[in-house]
Structure formats: structure tokens, C-alpha cells
Amino acid sequence: xxxxxxxxxxxxxxxxxxSNRDVAAEVGVAPSTALERTxxxxxxxxxxGATLDVDLAAVGRPVQALIAIRVRPPSRRAIEAFRDWVQxxxxxxxxxxxxxxxxxxxxxxxxxxxxxxxxxxxxLTQRPEVADVRTSVVYEHLRRPPRIEAxxx
Amino acid sequence: xxxxxxxxxxxxxxxxxxSNRDVAAEVGVAPSTALERTxxxxxxxxxxGATLDVDLAAVGRPVQALIAIRVRPPSRRAIEAFRDWVQxxxxxxxxxxxxxxxxxxxxxxxxxxxxxxxxxxxxLTQRPEVADVRTSVVYEHLRRPPRIEAxxx
DNA sequence: AGTGAAACAATAGGGAC
DNA sequence: GTCCCTATTGTTTCACT
Numbered sequence: 001x002x003x004x005x006x007x008x009x010x011x012x013x014x015x016x017x018x019s020n021r022d023v024a025a026e027v028g029v030a031p032s033t034a035l036e037r038t039x040x041x042x043x044x045x046x047x048x049g050a051t052l053d054v055d056l057a058a059v060g061r062p063v064q065a066l067i068a069i070r071v072r073p074p075s076r077r078a079i080e081a082f083r084d085w086v087q088x089x090x091x092x093x094x095x096x097x098x099x100x101x102x103x104x105x106x107x108x109x110x111x112x113x114x115x116x117x118x119x120x121x122x123x124l125t126q127r128p129e130v131a132d133v134r135t136s137v138v139y140e141h142l143r144r145p146p147r148i149e150a151x152x153x
Numbered sequence: 154x155x156x157x158x159x160x161x162x163x164x165x166x167x168x169x170x171x172s173n174r175d176v177a178a179e180v181g182v183a184p185s186t187a188l189e190r191t192x193x194x195x196x197x198x199x200x201x202g203a204t205l206d207v208d209l210a211a212v213g214r215p216v217q218a219l220i221a222i223r224v225r226p227p228s229r230r231a232i233e234a235f236r237d238w239v240q241x242x243x244x245x246x247x248x249x250x251x252x253x254x255x256x257x258x259x260x261x262x263x264x265x266x267x268x269x270x271x272x273x274x275x276x277l278t279q280r281p282e283v284a285d286v287r288t289s290v291v292y293e294h295l296r297r298p299p300r301i302e303a304x305x306x
Numbered sequence: 307a308g309t310g311a312a313a314c315a316a317t318a319g320g321g322a323c
Numbered sequence: 324g325t326c327c328c329t330a331t332t333g334t335t336t337c338a339c340t
Binding site: 001006009012013015016017044045046047048049050051052053054055056057058059060061066083087090092093094095096097098099100101102105109134135136137138139140141142143144145146147148149151153 | 154159162165166168169170197198199200201202203204205206207208209210211212213214219236240243245246247248249250251252253254255258262287288289290291292293294295296297298299300301302304306
């Protein structure tokens with residue numbers, strides 16, 4: 001992870017579909033050099049992939065929520081079972097396994113408030129390990145790419 | 154948003170860098186058709202962009218946390234001022250504005266626990282509108298692309 | 307919605323510093 | 324060892340059917 005690697009990552013972060021030629025020009029190296037570095041970053045697992053940023057409202061799921069869940073018992077078995085189950089639900093778009101008062105924060109996107117209510121009272125409470133549920137509606141969700149700097153990572 | 158649009162979105166979701174040719178073959182239309190549809194999806198704002206999925210640990214920020222924050226007074230002025238400020242911090246990688254007991258959930262990625270502690274007690278508590286802070290360490294963060302279906306969106 | 311040709315980009319191999 | 328140049332292959336794009 002030298003300064004060139006960091007510059008390539010920064011360039012691709014703003015638009016992962018940018019051509020290698022453009023990236024090379026932006027960071028000031030030959031296209032072949034940029035290409036080799038990018039592939040090494042991919043091989044080393046620094047670049048995991050590129051995901052499409054889709055407008056959830058435009059695909060019929062304008063309502064988002066974060067649902068804090070406490071699981072009982074908080075054993076590895078119960079945690080992992082619940083995690084795997086909730087990850088497979090169609091409403092789920094993100095999942096945080098956390099420390100603190102709760103064990104999970106499930107990020108869901110649904111069609112309307114009714115669907116959100118149904119998700120919470122029909123699906124979640126079906127699971128016997130769910131001890132407590134707290135729903136927060138998401139008014140706004142902003143994402144920022146991490147600031148990347150060179151270093152001995 | 155017909156079935157073809159949905160299929161194109163599903164195809165690009167798994168890898169936003171997939172070539173138009175591959176997408177066309179996968180969804181069963183000519184490349185020119187896939188290209189036009191993809192461009193229309195972009196123009197209509199359904200596709201917002203493509204973001205690089207970077208391994209945070211590999212770029213020196215292996216510790217993640219979600220910080221729940223209550224702001225006082227919970228006025229538009231205070232909410233928006235805090236949102237804009239926290240969004241600009243280098244540690245911030247995500248921000249949820251939510252209903253419920255708290256007003257914000259700030260997703261941060263930092264170098265170590267010390268940096269996390271410093272973020273909470275030095276930076277956040279500097280702001281006079283911050284009334285309450287609750288930090289949860291993120292053990293695991295999974296993301297899932299939304300399941301996209303055709304429809305009159 | 308599909309075809310073909312021209313412009314463009316990605317890749318592999320070889321060579322300079 | 325890192326970077327660059329060039330030739331080849333493959334991809335995108337546009338005018339046209």
C-alpha cells in the first residue's frame with residue numbers, strides 16, 4: 001500500500017466503472033502500470049468488488065428501517081443461526097453484529113410502513129431466540145467512502 | 154421498470170464492472186439493447202453509480218463502530234448542522250438519520266480502539282448539541298444488494 | 307431490437323531504467 | 324523490481340436496417 005495504490009483506490013471509489021485508462025491518467029502513471037496495481041489490489045483482497053448503487057425508492061422500496069435485536073441466549077450458536085436466517089430475508093439489505101445492549105442491527109428496505117410492521121411482528125418474532133426488538137425508521141441514509149492513505153497495512 | 158430493466162439491475166448488482174456484453178448475454182438481449190436500457194436507468198436516477206468495495210482492515214481501519222447520538226434540541230436546525238458536520242469527519246463511513254430514542258447512528262471505521270475512544274470523547278462531545286452518546290462496536294458488517302423486481306415504480 | 311464497422315479499452319509480452 | 328511501450332484481442336458505441 002504505497003501512495004500509488006492509495007491514489008488508485010481513491011480514484012475508483014468515486015466511480016468504480018471508471019476505465020483503467022482514466023485512472024492511469026488521473027494518478028499520473030501508464031495504463032499498464034495502473035492495470036497491474038489494480039489487479040494486485042484485487043488479488044490481495046483490498047478490492048473486494050464493485051457494487052451498484054441503486055435508488056431504493058426507484059425500485060419500489062422507499063421505506064428503510066434499522067431494527068435493533070437482542071437474542072437469548074447470546075451464545076455463538078444462537079447468534080450465528082439468527083444472523084444466517086435474517087441475512088437471507090428479502091427485506092434485509094444490511095446487518096450489523098454489535099456489542100452493547102443489543103446483538104444485531106438489521107437494516108431493511110420495504111415497500112411501505114405496513115410491510116415494515118409485518119416484517120417486525122410476523123417474521124422477526126417468529127424466531128424463538130428473539131428476546132427484544134426495537135425499530136427505528138431511517139429518514140436519511142448517507143454513505144461516504146473511507147478516506148484512504150498510504151501506509152504499512 | 155419492466156422485467157428487462159430488473160434483470161439488468163440484478164446482473165450488475167453482483168458485479169458493477171461486468172461488461173455490457175456479458176450483461177446482455179445474461180439477460181438474453183442484444184448488447185445495444187442492454188446498453189440503451191442501462192443508460193436510461195442511469196439517466197432516470199435508478200442507477201446512482203458504482204462504488205468500490207474496499208476491505209477496511211486492509212487499508213488500516215479494522216475497527217468499526219455504530220454510535221447512537223441524541224441531539225438537543227431536536228430541531229431541524231440542530232439536526233442538519235450536526236449531520237453535515239459529522240458527515241465530513243474522516244472517520245465517518247455512514248450516517249443514518251433515524252426516528253426513535255436517538256436521532257443519529259454514525260458508522261465509523263478507525264485504526265484501533267484508542268482512535269474510537271478519542272473520536273467519541275474528543276470530537277463528538279465537542280459539539281454542544283450532542284446530548285447523549287452510545288457506542289456499539291461492530292463485530293461484523295454484512296451487506297446484501299436489494300432484491301429487485303419489475304413493477305410500476 | 308438487432309447488425310456491422312469504427313473507436314476505444316484491456317491485456318500480455320518484451321524492454322528500459 | 325518498478326514502470327512503460329506496443330501489438331493483439333476484446334469491448335463499447337453509433338449509424339443503419
